[in-house]
Amino acid sequence: MAAADKSTGFNTPAVVLGGLAAIIFVFAMSLFIEGGYNAAKNRELQTKIYSAPVSEETTALLAEQQALLDEQPRYINPEQGVLYIPIADAMARVVARNAK
Numbered sequence: 001m002a003a004a005d006k007s008t009g010f011n012t013p014a015v016v017l018g019g020l021a022a023i024i025f026v027f028a029m030s031l032f033i034e035g036g037y038n039a040a041k042n043r044e045l046q047t048k049i050y051s052a053p054v055s056e057e058t059t060a061l062l063a064e065q066q067a068l069l070d071e072q073p074r075y076i077n078p079e080q081g082v083l084y085i086p087i088a089d090a091m092a093r094v095v096a097r098n099a100k
Contacts, residue, residue: 073085085093 076082076084
């Protein structure tokens, strides 16, 4: 160790190295704690979401929503000219119109 500075009484290199060591320690601890948190979160997600059984109600709701998305174009309000069209068909029409 270097001797203390005579004008201030501090060993400046030791103080700087101690501060750097403390910063590195706090950073490493934060990474360790974050890793533990992420591991626990992933275990909970695996348990609660991915391994949960799919209910018949959910299956029926998804099928109903998919049927709505797969419908053919139809008028919602013919007087006002409001037309329902599936998103995929609408996107294909926009691409075809803009490709010209």
